[in-house]
Amino acid sequence: MTSFLTHPSLHTFLNCPKLHFSHNPKPLRFTITYASLPARDRIIDFGKYKGRMLGTLPSTYLKWVSNNLRARDFEEWANLADQVLQDPIYNDRVEWEYAQKLLNGDVLNTNSKSESEGIVTDLLEISERFGWDNEDKIGWKKIDFEMLGTSKGGRIPRVKVKKDDELIKSKIDEDRKVELREKRDERRDRVRSRRSIHSENKKIRVKNVVEIESKDERNKNLKGKEKFESNTEVYNPFPGREMLLRKVINRRGIKLDI
CATH class of the missing domain: 1.20.5 (Single alpha-helices involved in coiled-coils or other helix-helix interfaces)
Structure with a gap:
């Protein structure tokens, strides 16, 4: 059993203790409440990751602890693993694992472009899927990727969601x-x-x-034509039917009363 002197929470308690004093007329009593650490900051004391905070462990290992250590002294660690897996701060590490696998070559690049261009394209797709803010350079510089998933690792900057x-x-x-x-x-x-x-x-x-101008022009032309016809004597060489009959009758000596 881990003693109080070697318990991981002792260091935190010494740095920032919360002391509550209560005074009674009878003998003086001190009540001490220890500052509780979030599950992500608890240090595991067994296994291959012994001495590391739970928030820095791979999600696959925490899932293994949650599924397989549900008995005796390890049940507490299984419950802590459940808390870490549901922690939104640890979710940053879970998301970063996708990018880390791509950078390490653990994921086959199916992009038709060159290897480097394909990795960049895939990283952009991952960041867009998780809502990472790639323009926030200051926020990315503040991240400690080794401690990502704990209270000391910082947070992945994200595109701000507009408030109501x-x-x-x-x-x-x-x-x-x-x-x-x-x-x-x-x-x-x-x-x-x-x-x-x-x-x-x-x-x-x-x-x-x-x-109107066309009409006036036509009227003007018509009037000019009528004036011209009235002033001009028309010569018709054909004498007409009646005159022609008279000439024929006169030649034959026929008297005709017309």
Whole structure:
């Protein structure tokens, strides 16, 4: 059994103890409450990872502990492994394991591009799937990848999710933009309509002017023709039917009362 002097939580207690004093009229009593460590920061005291924090262990090993050490003195460690696997901070290490396998060559690169380009493409796909913020260089520099999954390892920077107020404001701004766009389109339609009507009216006026000018020109030509015909004597060499009959009758000596 692990004694108090060798217990891993002793170091934390000495650094940041929480002491609560209670005074009674009778003999003075001190009540000491130890600062509890989260499961991810507990140091395992057996196996091949002995001396390491649970949050730094591979997820496959924690799952093995959870599934196989459910008896006697190891049941506590199985329960701690369950807590770590459900810890959102340890989830950063679980996600990073995918990228680590790719970087170590444990995953076959099926990308059609060259090996280096394929790895970069796959890493970008992983980061996009998990919502990592690749632009936050300062946040990535703060990560201690050996301690990732514990309270000392830092967190993987992620694309910030907008809060409800920001979403509402964004929705209002978007609706406002749509409203302004619709009003702008309506103004453009009105301007186009006015221009179209003005153009049609202009065409009609031009057409009427042309028709009037053409009509005046035709009337002018017609009047000039009538005037010319009235002033010009028309010579017709054909004498007419009646005159022709008279000439024939006169030649034959026939008297005809007409």
